[in-house]
Amino acid sequence: MLQAIREKTSGWIATVILGFLALLLVPFGISQYEVQRTNDFVARIDAPPAWWPSAPSWWPVSALWEHEEISREDFRGAFERARMQQRQQQGETFDAKAFETAENKLQILDQLVNQRVQKLAARSAGVSVSDAMVQKEVMNIPAFQVEGKFNYDRYRLALSSQVPAQSEKQFETMVRQTLEESLVNSAIGESSFYTAGETDRLLKLMFETRDASVLMLPPPPPDTAPVSDAEIKKWYDTHAANYRAPETVSLEYVEINAADLQVPAPDEAALRARYEQEKKQFTQQEQRLASHILIQVDENVDAAKQKAAEAKARQIHAQATAPGADFAALARANSDDPGSKDSGGDLGWNAKGVMVPEFDKVLFELKPGEISQPVKTSFGWHIIQLREVKGAQQQDFEAVREQLLREESEGARERAFNELSGKLVDAVLKNPTSLASAAREMSLPVHTLGPVARKANEGILANAAVKRQAFDEARIQDGTVSDPIEVGPNHSVLLRVTAHTPERAQPLVQVREQVTAAVRADRARKAGEKEADALLARLRVGETLAQIAASKNLPPPNVIPGVQRGMPVPDPVVSEAIFAAGVPAEGKVTPGKAVMPDGTAVLFTVDKVKPGDVAAMPAAQRDRMRDQLSRVAAEEELLGLVQSLRKRMKVKIAEENL
Structure with a gap:
C-alpha cells in the first residue's frame, strides 16, 4: 500500500x-x-519600504516592511527620566501616584513613538549616521572632557562607573540611535525660518493697542421658578462629573516637635565649661577703619580707557600723599563710589574677608595713617587710607552667655527629639498596624484628621510629603504606620490611614439641591446673555454705549485707552474679546460682547486700533523675536510632519506591557 x-x-x-x-x-x-x-514590546512601528511607499500591509508583502520596536526597557528608562525631571521641577509638591497614571504613561510612550517614526523616516530617505558623526558627538560630551578637551581615560572611567556599566560599543550604539532619531528634527530646525516681513507683521499684531469703551451690565435677577424633576434629571445626567465625591482619607497621627519638648535648663557650670572649651570661637577679629577713593572703570573697556583711569588714580594718589592733603575732601571731589563719596570715602570698620581679595590684602598690610598705592579690582582703581586699627579681643563669658544657653538648650532638645523618635519607631515596629499603642507607650497624644480630600491643605496636609503618604496606596491598603515624615527641622509626623473612600458618583437624591441651584443659575445666566444679545443688536444698528447705559439707568461706560493683549481689563475674557473684534472703519466703532467667568455680561466697543510700532523696537529685540518665531514654526512643522508620517505607518501599542 x-x-x-x-x-x-x-x-x-x-x-x-x-x-x-x-x-x-x-x-x-x-x-x-x-x-x-509573547510580545515583549510596548509599541511597534511598521513602515512601508522606501522603494514601495504604497506597499499593502497584508502578508506576504508585509514582510518587506521596515520595523521598529520600543521595548519595555526603552519605555521604563524614558519613564524614569521623565519622573526624575518632574520631581526636580516640582520638589515637595511632586505626586508620584498622579505621575503613574495611564494617561501620563501613554503620553511619554507617544513621544518615544514619534522619535522612532522620525528614525524610520530618515532611514527611508537614505539618511544615515556616519561613524565620524558618532565620534564627534561623543567627543563633545562635557563629562568626557578634561580642560575642554576629550579625554579617553575619562571616557572609559565614566562608562565603567555607570550602573550597569557600559562598553564603548554599547554607548556608541546608543549615541548613534539618538542621532538617528533626531536627524529629521535637526533638519527641520535648521531649515525653518521666518522672513523679516512675516516677523514685522506679527510684531505689529502682538504689540497692537486698542481704545475701547466698556459697559458692565448688572447681574440678572435670581431665578426662582420651579424646577421640574425632568429638568433636574437631565442636568444631573449631562453634568455627572460635577457631582462625584472626591477620594478621601481619615488619618490618625503623632507629631513630634523638638520645640515643644521640655528639657532641663543647662546649669551654670556646664555653660562655663563649654565656654572654656570653645574660648577661641568667642574672639572678635581684628578690625580696620578705612576710607577709599574709587576711580571706576569697567574691565571690558579698551586699553586706552583702562590706562586713563590708572593715570587719574595715580594723580590723585600723589595729591593724597602730599603734605597737608585732605583725603576726605579728595574723596568727595573725585571718588566714583556713591556709597562713600559724600562721607569722604568712609568705609567704616571692616574685618578680614569683608572686602574683595585685592582690596583686603592691601588694607591689612597698611599701618595706621598710611595711604596705599592705587589698587586694581573688578570695580576699578582704589586709593586706600587706613585710619585706625582695633585689635582682636577676647569676649568674656557674660558677653556670650545667652548664646551658649540658647545653643545648649537647642542641643538638648535635638537629643531628646532623636531619642523620642527612635523609641517611637521601635514601638511602632512591634505592631506596625497600630499607632495608638506606640503613642501610649511614649505618652504622646494621637491626633485625628478627616475625612479629607486630596486637594485639602488643612493642618499637616499643608506639607506635600505628608499628603503623599496619606494617599499612598500601601498606607491605604495595609493600614500600616508610616515612617517619620520630616515637616521641618527636628519636627516630624507619623501617620496611619484609618479609613479610605474612593472617588465615587453621588446619587441624585444626595445632590438634588445642588442640581436645582445649578439649573436656576444656568437659567439666570442664559437670561442675562439674552438681554446682552438684545442690547448688542441695538449697538449694531447705531446706538451708543452711553445711550444704552442711560436707557437702563446704568453708570456711563468706562473709556479704556491703549488696551494691550492679555490685559485683565476688566477681565482677561473681555480683553480677549476686544482683540477678537474686527478693526473699526474710519469714524465707526466695532461693538462686541463678553461674558466673564462669574456670569456678568459686558458690552464694549472697539473705538480705535493702533498697530505695534515695529520701527521703535531695537533691532536686537526684533532678531531675538524672529529666532523665537522660527523655533516655534520648526516645532509646528515637525509635529505636522510626524503626524503625516504616522498616517502612512502602522503603530501598535501594547498597553498591557506598560
Whole structure:
C-alpha cells in the first residue's frame, strides 16, 4: 500500500497540488506562530519600504516592511527620566501616584513613538549616521572632557562607573540611535525660518493697542421658578462629573516637635565649661577703619580707557600723599563710589574677608595713617587710607552667655527629639498596624484628621510629603504606620490611614439641591446673555454705549485707552474679546460682547486700533523675536510632519506591557 501511495504522489500533478496546499497553509502557520508568540514590546512601528511607499500591509508583502520596536526597557528608562525631571521641577509638591497614571504613561510612550517614526523616516530617505558623526558627538560630551578637551581615560572611567556599566560599543550604539532619531528634527530646525516681513507683521499684531469703551451690565435677577424633576434629571445626567465625591482619607497621627519638648535648663557650670572649651570661637577679629577713593572703570573697556583711569588714580594718589592733603575732601571731589563719596570715602570698620581679595590684602598690610598705592579690582582703581586699627579681643563669658544657653538648650532638645523618635519607631515596629499603642507607650497624644480630600491643605496636609503618604496606596491598603515624615527641622509626623473612600458618583437624591441651584443659575445666566444679545443688536444698528447705559439707568461706560493683549481689563475674557473684534472703519466703532467667568455680561466697543510700532523696537529685540518665531514654526512643522508620517505607518501599542 505504501508503494502505491508513493507512486501516486510522485507525479508532477501531485507536486503542484501539494505545493498549492503548502502555500495555503504557510500564512496560517505564520499567523498562528505570531499569535502564540509573547510580545515583549510596548509599541511597534511598521513602515512601508522606501522603494514601495504604497506597499499593502497584508502578508506576504508585509514582510518587506521596515520595523521598529520600543521595548519595555526603552519605555521604563524614558519613564524614569521623565519622573526624575518632574520631581526636580516640582520638589515637595511632586505626586508620584498622579505621575503613574495611564494617561501620563501613554503620553511619554507617544513621544518615544514619534522619535522612532522620525528614525524610520530618515532611514527611508537614505539618511544615515556616519561613524565620524558618532565620534564627534561623543567627543563633545562635557563629562568626557578634561580642560575642554576629550579625554579617553575619562571616557572609559565614566562608562565603567555607570550602573550597569557600559562598553564603548554599547554607548556608541546608543549615541548613534539618538542621532538617528533626531536627524529629521535637526533638519527641520535648521531649515525653518521666518522672513523679516512675516516677523514685522506679527510684531505689529502682538504689540497692537486698542481704545475701547466698556459697559458692565448688572447681574440678572435670581431665578426662582420651579424646577421640574425632568429638568433636574437631565442636568444631573449631562453634568455627572460635577457631582462625584472626591477620594478621601481619615488619618490618625503623632507629631513630634523638638520645640515643644521640655528639657532641663543647662546649669551654670556646664555653660562655663563649654565656654572654656570653645574660648577661641568667642574672639572678635581684628578690625580696620578705612576710607577709599574709587576711580571706576569697567574691565571690558579698551586699553586706552583702562590706562586713563590708572593715570587719574595715580594723580590723585600723589595729591593724597602730599603734605597737608585732605583725603576726605579728595574723596568727595573725585571718588566714583556713591556709597562713600559724600562721607569722604568712609568705609567704616571692616574685618578680614569683608572686602574683595585685592582690596583686603592691601588694607591689612597698611599701618595706621598710611595711604596705599592705587589698587586694581573688578570695580576699578582704589586709593586706600587706613585710619585706625582695633585689635582682636577676647569676649568674656557674660558677653556670650545667652548664646551658649540658647545653643545648649537647642542641643538638648535635638537629643531628646532623636531619642523620642527612635523609641517611637521601635514601638511602632512591634505592631506596625497600630499607632495608638506606640503613642501610649511614649505618652504622646494621637491626633485625628478627616475625612479629607486630596486637594485639602488643612493642618499637616499643608506639607506635600505628608499628603503623599496619606494617599499612598500601601498606607491605604495595609493600614500600616508610616515612617517619620520630616515637616521641618527636628519636627516630624507619623501617620496611619484609618479609613479610605474612593472617588465615587453621588446619587441624585444626595445632590438634588445642588442640581436645582445649578439649573436656576444656568437659567439666570442664559437670561442675562439674552438681554446682552438684545442690547448688542441695538449697538449694531447705531446706538451708543452711553445711550444704552442711560436707557437702563446704568453708570456711563468706562473709556479704556491703549488696551494691550492679555490685559485683565476688566477681565482677561473681555480683553480677549476686544482683540477678537474686527478693526473699526474710519469714524465707526466695532461693538462686541463678553461674558466673564462669574456670569456678568459686558458690552464694549472697539473705538480705535493702533498697530505695534515695529520701527521703535531695537533691532536686537526684533532678531531675538524672529529666532523665537522660527523655533516655534520648526516645532509646528515637525509635529505636522510626524503626524503625516504616522498616517502612512502602522503603530501598535501594547498597553498591557506598560
